[in-house]
Amino acid sequence: MASGQFQKSDLEAVLKNFQDPETGRNVVETGQVGQISIDGENATLQLGLTTHSAPLQDIVREELQALLTANVAGLKHVTIQFVEHHRAPQPLGQIGLKAKSVIAVGSGKGGVGKSTMAAAIAFGLKRSGCSVGLMDADVYGPSIPHLLGLSGRPEVVENRIEPHLKDGMPVMSMGFLVPADEPVVWRGPMLHGAITQFLRDTNWGELDYLVIDMPPGTGDIALTLSQLLPLSGAVIVCTPQDVALLDAVKAIAMFRKVNIPVLGMIENMSGFISPDTGQRFDIFGSGGAKKRAAEVNTPFLGEIPIEIDIRKLGDEGRVGEVFNTPSGAALAEVCVNVARQLAVQARETPLGPQLPVLG
Numbered sequence: 315m316a317s318g319q320f321q322k323s324d325l326e327a328v329l330k331n332f333q334d335p336e337t338g339r340n341v342v343e344t345g346q347v348g349q350i351s352i353d354g355e356n357a358t359l360q361l362g363l364t365t366h367s368a369p370l371q372d373i374v375r376e377e378l379q380a381l382l383t384a385n386v387a388g389l390k391h392v393t394i395q396f397v398e399h400h401r402a403p404q405p406l407g408q409i410g411l412k413a414k415s416v417i418a419v420g421s422g423k424g425g426v427g428k429s430t431m432a433a434a435i436a437f438g439l440k441r442s443g444c445s446v447g448l449m450d451a452d453v454y455g456p457s458i459p460h461l462l463g464l465s466g467r468p469e470v471v472e473n474r475i476e477p478h479l480k481d482g483m484p485v486m487s488m489g490f491l492v493p494a495d496e497p498v499v500w501r502g503p504m505l506h507g508a509i510t511q512f513l514r515d516t517n518w519g520e521l522d523y524l525v526i527d528m529p530p531g532t533g534d535i536a537l538t539l540s541q542l543l544p545l546s547g548a549v550i551v552c553t554p555q556d557v558a559l560l561d562a563v564k565a566i567a568m569f570r571k572v573n574i575p576v577l578g579m580i581e582n583m584s585g586f587i588s589p590d591t592g593q594r595f596d597i598f599g600s601g602g603a604k605k606r607a608a609e610v611n612t613p614f615l616g617e618i619p620i621e622i623d624i625r626k627l628g629d630e631g632r633v634g635e636v637f638n639t640p641s642g643a644a645l646a647e648v649c650v651n652v653a654r655q656l657a658v659q660a661r662e663t664p665l666g667p668q669l670p671v672l673g
């Protein structure tokens with residue numbers, strides 16, 4: 315087969331139209347294109363992706379292959395080899411948190427599995443290779459310590475709070491500071507102070523993602539957070555029944571009011587699949603969240619059934635293992651969809667050569 319029907323430069327010209335999922339800038343300009351080799355009708359190319367984009371490898375591969383084969387005449391197949399591209403996070407806001415994306419996980423009401431989903435998103439992104447922190451801002455009913463099996467006051471070293479680590483993931487919660495059986499009575503300024511301290515004075519290290527488990531319903535913590543640093547977006551967890559959906563729509567409106575973009579909705583407890591027969595029972599109805607998400611112009615991120623193992627793992631402090639349950643694949647898909655929505659945002663509003671330092 316005669317080579318030379320297309321050149322490296324032909325591929326490079328097309329690659330200029332491909333946006334890095336993290337920054338939305340073209341991958342040639344950002345220096346993410348490595349070696350390109352051509353063998354007849356086939357090509358191999360190295361592409362650098364940051365660990366922030368790790369959940370999107372399969373999607374990037376497919377999109378890039380489609381773009382190149384459609385636009386480079388004579389190119390039949392291209393193999394993409396990923397290499398790690400390092401790009402340090404810039405400090406965010408006045409508090410200087412070093413995280414690339416900050417994701418708030420909220421719900422209209424309690425008990426819908428918000429904390430379980432927040433933890434699952436954190437563990438799922440970490441499983442893909444991202445560096446992740448998990449912050450429990452559900453100050454009225456912190457359940458992250460219970461779900462992760464963590465307890466005890468974090469150490470303070472040189473005025474910095476050392477977060478608890480779960481499988482190497484830093485975790486911070488009000489539940490570490492107040493006994494589990496004591497109600498938390500907070501006034502607004504105290505709450506503001508506690509949340510500020512969690513973000514500013516905790517040794518989070520350099521993060522790709524900080525996942526924040528929000529208190530259900532109310533807007534004060536969301537407002538506090540949005541004043542402290544730019545939040546990348548909110549994920550809304552709801553169950554399929556109508557009353558829960560109404561509250562979820564209110565939560566979406568609340569996030570939009572404080573200018574936090576809504577990344578999408580997760581329908582949790584979406585049907586029960588009988589472990590013995592495999593038959594599905596739609597206890598709370600089905601498809602409600604997907605329909606409602608479309609009505610309020612919000613992406614739908616996926617549905618997770620009610621599963622005995624998810625509840626058990628939560629009660630045993632092993633929520634990080636939910637990916638080993640039959641719903642593991644659906645949960646992994648939710649994580650990819652969250653990362654994908656952030657990439658959509660970056661594509662629409664590419665970040666400059668310097669990531670924004672707000673404050």
Ligand code: ADP
Nearest residue numbers: 424425426427428429430619620621624625628
């Ligand atoms: P929230 O944060 O909304 O109050 P939690 O995440 O604390 O809710 O979950 C409430 C309870 O429901 C917990 O016992 C948790 O283990 C359980 N749970 C959450 N999601 C599921 C699910 N998909 N299947 C089974 N149990 C679940």
